[in-house]
Amino acid sequence: MKIYDWHIAPNPRRLHIYLAEKGLKVELVEVGQPDFTLAPWFKEKYPHAMVPMLELDDVTHIGEAMAIARYFEETQPDPPLMGTTAKEKAVIDMWEKRANEEGMLPASELFRNTHPAFAARGLPGAHEPVPAIEALRDRGRARLARFFRKFDEQLGRQEFVAGSKWSIADATTLCAIDFAGWTDVRIPEDCRNLQRWYKAVDARPSARA
Amino acid sequence: MKIYDWHIAPNPRRLHIYLAEKGLKVELVEVGQPDFTLAPWFKEKYPHAMVPMLELDDVTHIGEAMAIARYFEETQPDPPLMGTTAKEKAVIDMWEKRANEEGMLPASELFRNTHPAFAARGLPGAHEPVPAIEALRDRGRARLARFFRKFDEQLGRQEFVAGSKWSIADATTLCAIDFAGWTDVRIPEDCRNLQRWYKAVDARPSARA
Missing domain, CATH: 1.20.1050.10 (Glutathione S-transferase Yfyf (Class Pi); Chain A, domain 2)
Structure with missing residues (x-):
């Protein structure tokens, strides 16, 4: 799996912080460009054209930072960062x-x-x-x-x-x-x-x- | 428990639909007024001043329609309406x-x-x-x-x-x-x-x- 990322952008940063607190490392693919746009090949691949986007090994695309975090919270519950009860x-x-x-x-x-x-x-x-x-x-x-x-x-x-x-x-x-x-x-x-x-x-x- | 509600408003409606699909009935307290405002006593009680709001029996206030739905999804998982895997x-x-x-x-x-x-x-x-x-x-x-x-x-x-x-x-x-x-x-x-x-x-x- 890999995460398509724009490292300096605020929305992907939510996910970086979450993954760091979780102790998880996931391959990142940078798709941000110096002029504040996303690489054209990425927008073609993923018409929602927003980062971050998690690509699973079965090529499922999961967008929205917090939906991606939910995926990891379910697959690796510890430490719980979205609550237990x-x-x-x-x-x-x-x-x-x-x-x-x-x-x-x-x-x-x-x-x-x-x-x-x-x-x-x-x-x-x-x-x-x-x-x-x-x-x-x-x-x-x-x-x-x-x-x-x-x-x-x-x-x-x-x-x-x-x-x-x-x-x-x-x-x-x-x-x-x-x-x-x-x-x-x-x-x-x-x-x-x-x-x-x-x-x-x-x-x-x-x-x- | 009870849900403070404005029955015709779109945001609480998300929750009504969810609860109906879930087969759950929860006491509703109407706080919407005919002039499209929320009752002043409700805004005083709950300064976030948005509906719906779930009040638990221990007086915890849970706002945001989808956070309320998550509460019910956790306490009564069947039928699952937020996924299983x-x-x-x-x-x-x-x-x-x-x-x-x-x-x-x-x-x-x-x-x-x-x-x-x-x-x-x-x-x-x-x-x-x-x-x-x-x-x-x-x-x-x-x-x-x-x-x-x-x-x-x-x-x-x-x-x-x-x-x-x-x-x-x-x-x-x-x-x-x-x-x-x-x-x-x-x-x-x-x-x-x-x-x-x-x-x-x-x-x-x-x-x-």
Whole structure:
């Protein structure tokens, strides 16, 4: 099996962090190009045109970072990073989804509708031009401000995003925060719980995977 | 346990369909109001201010429709609607995520940035005003057009969205299509696989749950 990857991109990074915490090594095939596009041969091979993509030995293609993580969680359950009981699994899934929809997607929205290289690529995975929308910059910043506050509150109640142990929800949250940094949006100074958590999670070796 | 619900809303509907296919009945508490807002007491109780929300008997709150479904999938595995093998689980998860991010979210984006009742509520779950963005109408329509084509192609290869059996990915896809209908966006005539699938899935009793 192998993972088609764009190593610097925020979405594949969720999976790198997960695999590192899991202690798994999978062959990576780099398909990102210096001009922020994906290699044409990859888009032809895989019309969804998004990374990461796991290709199994039977040539099944599995896209979506968290669906790929689920595959590994099922085949190699230890250490469990998506919970063990029904309640834990649901709570981790909930916070991972929030980190994605309230952090990753707004960070992506802000970046893609701001950076000149994406003037005609406002959305990932589209083969035709998608013009950037200027009004999404303010909305993206406001969404990220809400995201920081919500996760700061949550991290005032416990050590990690979805409980007392590191979980995959922490991977998505870390990637969302660093992705927001691409447009110079940072954790507000007064979000002290989130700052404390960031320092701890960013110091784990998985953050450099 | 009980589920806080807004019965006509597309996001809770994913869960209603899932529970019906599962043969489960859970107490529902309606918190939607005729003016398209959530009851103030609910927003106070649950600051994420989104439905559905599952409250367990130990008062744990689990939000996000699919995280709630995961809870029930773990506690009552039969019939399995999220797959049984690692590969099935990952493939279903991938298609559910695509149905959400490429169907539900664009339908929501188009509806919220079009309907006058949402002129200051461009995003769900925000407590402060979020002005509608007119340019998102065209973008939303273009995203939905891509969604229809992609799922039409997929349904040319197999009976259901994620394989030969009905799965939770079908629930999200059905809700996304019907949500698109709220802004009069319909499956294109020439998407015959998707039309065939829609007719079959819409005829299941779960579609009226």
